[in-house]
Amino acid sequence: MTAREKPAILWFRQDLRLDDHPALHAAAANGRVVQPVFILDDAAEGEWASGGAGRWWLHHSLEALGTQLRRIGAPLLLQRGATADGLVKLAKELGAGSVHCSQRFEPAGPAQEECVRSALAAVGVSFAAHAGALLHDPAVLRTGSGVPYKVYTPFAKSLRAHVAIGDPLPAPRALPSVAQRPAGCTLESLGLLPTFDWAGSMQGRWTPGELGAQKRLAAFMAQPMRDYGEARDIPAQDGSSSLSPHMHWGEISPRRVWSDVSRSDAGKSSGASKFLAEILWREFAAHVLCNFPATASKPLRPEFAKFPWQPSTKHLRAWQRGQTGYPIVDAGMRQLWATGWMHNRVRMIVASFLVKHLLQSWQEGARWFWDTLCDADLASNTLGWQWSAGCGADAAPYFRIFNPILQGEKFDPDGEFVRRWVPELAKVPSEFIHQPWEAPPMVLASSGVLLGETYPRPIVDHPTARERALAALQKISSGKSAARD
Ligand SMILES: Cc1cc2nc3c(=O)[nH]c(=O)nc-3n(C[C@H](O)[C@H](O)[C@H](O)COP(=O)(O)OP(=O)(O)OC[C@H]3O[C@@H](n4cnc5c(N)ncnc54)[C@H](O)[C@@H]3O)c2cc1C
Structure with a gap:
C-alpha cells in the first residue's frame, strides 16, 4: 500500500465542524479513507483543562458532530487518555499513513502537536497541523x-x-470510512456532564454543534x-x-x-x-x-505582579454568587451561572468591580469565568481580564474605575436586565433600581425589598472602594494621575 492509499486519521480538537475544515480536506484528499477521532486528554491541557460549563458544551457538541459524521459515512471515534499514545495505537491498528488536525494556539496546543509529531514519526506516520482556527x-x-x-x-x-x-471550503457530502471500526469509548463514559444537574437552564438557551x-x-x-x-x-x-x-x-x-x-x-x-x-x-x-504564553497566569505588564491584592474569600464568594449589593454586578453574575454566558458590557463591569472595588486578583476572576463560561477561551478570557485589570495588552488604564451605578443607569436605564436576573428587585422603581439603598423606606417596602435580608446592602461603598483602589495602584506606580470615572 502506498502512503496515499493508506487511511488517514482526522484528529478533532477545537474544530468540531465539517464546513471550512482544511484538516478534513487534507485528510480526505485523493479519495482517502478517513477515520475521525476525538481524544479527551485533560492531562495535556494542564491547569487549563475545560471547566464545568465548557465540558457541558463539549459533550453536546461531540454528540452533534457524531451525528453529522455518521450521516456522511465516517462515524466519530471517541477515546480518552494520552493523545500521542492513542494516535499511535490507532494508526498501527488501521495501518494509517497520516494524521491531520487543526492547529491550536493556546500554550498546550503546540506542545501537544510536537509530542504527537515525534511519537508518530517514530512509527513512520506523517503528521500535519493545518490552519483553520x-x-x-x-x-x-x-x-x-x-x-x-x-x-x-x-x-x-x-x-x-x-x-x-x-x-x-465546503463541507464534504460523504467521507469514505474504514471497513473495520476500531474500539473506542461512549460519549457518556467521557464524563463531561455535571454530576448534579446545574445545567438545566443552559440546555434551553443553547444548541451546541x-x-x-x-x-x-x-x-x-x-x-x-x-x-x-x-x-x-x-x-x-x-x-x-x-x-x-x-x-x-x-x-x-x-x-x-x-x-x-x-x-x-x-x-x-x-x-x-x-x-x-x-x-x-x-x-x-x-x-x-x-x-506571550505566560500571560494566561501572569500580567503582561510585569509591575502588576506586585499589585497589593487583598484576598478575601467572603468578597470573592459574594461576587461569584451575585450577592454584592450592586444590582448590575449581581445580575451579570447570576446570568453567568444560569446560562454559561454573560453579556460583554457586563463582563467588563463585573471584572472591574472584582479587581478594583474588591481588590481581588484578576486571576481569581479569570478562574471563575473559566469554570462557568461555556465560551471559556484562554486567549479571550486572559485578554478580557487583563484589559479590565489594566495589566494587559491595550488595556484600560487601572485608574479608570467603572462606577457600577452609572454603568447600570447608562446601559440598563429601565433596569430590565437587573429585573430579569435579580427578581427580588423586580418591583423597585427605575429611579432606584441601580442603587436600591438610596430608595426611601416606603418605596423599598412597597417594592417588597428588605435591604440586608431579601437583597444585600452594598458590600463596599463606591467612593471608599475607589479611593482604596487608587491607593493600591500608587503602591506599584508613581507619577500616574487619577482620572474621573
Ligand atoms: C473579563 C472578560 C472575559 C472574557 N472572556 C471571554 C472568554 O472566555 N471567551 C470569549 O469568547 N470571549 C470572552 N470575552 C470577550 C467577549 O465578552 C465575548 O467574546 C462576547 O461577549 C461574546 O458574546 P457574542 O458572541 O455575542 O459577541 P459578539 O459581540 O457578537 O462578537 C462576535 C464574536 O467576536 C469575538 N469577540 C467579541 N468581543 C471580543 C473580545 N472583547 N475579545 C475577544 N473576542 C471577542 C467573539 O468570538 C464573539 O463571539 C471576555 C471579555 C471580558 C471583558
Whole structure:
C-alpha cells in the first residue's frame, strides 16, 4: 500500500465542524479513507483543562458532530487518555499513513502537536497541523520592528492589509470510512456532564454543534447585525451574536463568519463593520496569548505582579454568587451561572468591580469565568481580564474605575436586565433600581425589598472602594494621575 492509499486519521480538537475544515480536506484528499477521532486528554491541557460549563458544551457538541459524521459515512471515534499514545495505537491498528488536525494556539496546543509529531514519526506516520482556527497566523504577523503586536488598532489594520482571507471550503457530502471500526469509548463514559444537574437552564438557551452555530449566525445576520453598533452594549437586548461558544469550539470557522457577513445584504452596514472588528479582537487575543504564553497566569505588564491584592474569600464568594449589593454586578453574575454566558458590557463591569472595588486578583476572576463560561477561551478570557485589570495588552488604564451605578443607569436605564436576573428587585422603581439603598423606606417596602435580608446592602461603598483602589495602584506606580470615572 502506498502512503496515499493508506487511511488517514482526522484528529478533532477545537474544530468540531465539517464546513471550512482544511484538516478534513487534507485528510480526505485523493479519495482517502478517513477515520475521525476525538481524544479527551485533560492531562495535556494542564491547569487549563475545560471547566464545568465548557465540558457541558463539549459533550453536546461531540454528540452533534457524531451525528453529522455518521450521516456522511465516517462515524466519530471517541477515546480518552494520552493523545500521542492513542494516535499511535490507532494508526498501527488501521495501518494509517497520516494524521491531520487543526492547529491550536493556546500554550498546550503546540506542545501537544510536537509530542504527537515525534511519537508518530517514530512509527513512520506523517503528521500535519493545518490552519483553520484563526484568520491569521500569530507566528507571522509582526509590527514594523518585527515584534508581535500589543495594541489592537495597528494589529487589526495590519491583519486587514496583509492577510488574504480566502473563501471557505465546503463541507464534504460523504467521507469514505474504514471497513473495520476500531474500539473506542461512549460519549457518556467521557464524563463531561455535571454530576448534579446545574445545567438545566443552559440546555434551553443553547444548541451546541455546527448546525446550531450556522442557525445563530443566520439569525444574527437577518436582523440584529444592522443595529449591532448600539445594541451590542445593551444587556437587556439580544443585540450581539452569542456566537462565542460556537467559535471557541470551532463549530463555525472565523473565515466562514467573515465571508458570510461580508457578503450578506447588510455586509456593508456599520453594524457589520463593527461586528467584524470584534472578530478581529478574537484574533488579537489569540495573537497576544500565542506570542506571550505566560500571560494566561501572569500580567503582561510585569509591575502588576506586585499589585497589593487583598484576598478575601467572603468578597470573592459574594461576587461569584451575585450577592454584592450592586444590582448590575449581581445580575451579570447570576446570568453567568444560569446560562454559561454573560453579556460583554457586563463582563467588563463585573471584572472591574472584582479587581478594583474588591481588590481581588484578576486571576481569581479569570478562574471563575473559566469554570462557568461555556465560551471559556484562554486567549479571550486572559485578554478580557487583563484589559479590565489594566495589566494587559491595550488595556484600560487601572485608574479608570467603572462606577457600577452609572454603568447600570447608562446601559440598563429601565433596569430590565437587573429585573430579569435579580427578581427580588423586580418591583423597585427605575429611579432606584441601580442603587436600591438610596430608595426611601416606603418605596423599598412597597417594592417588597428588605435591604440586608431579601437583597444585600452594598458590600463596599463606591467612593471608599475607589479611593482604596487608587491607593493600591500608587503602591506599584508613581507619577500616574487619577482620572474621573
Ligand atoms: C473579563 C472578560 C472575559 C472574557 N472572556 C471571554 C472568554 O472566555 N471567551 C470569549 O469568547 N470571549 C470572552 N470575552 C470577550 C467577549 O465578552 C465575548 O467574546 C462576547 O461577549 C461574546 O458574546 P457574542 O458572541 O455575542 O459577541 P459578539 O459581540 O457578537 O462578537 C462576535 C464574536 O467576536 C469575538 N469577540 C467579541 N468581543 C471580543 C473580545 N472583547 N475579545 C475577544 N473576542 C471577542 C467573539 O468570538 C464573539 O463571539 C471576555 C471579555 C471580558 C471583558
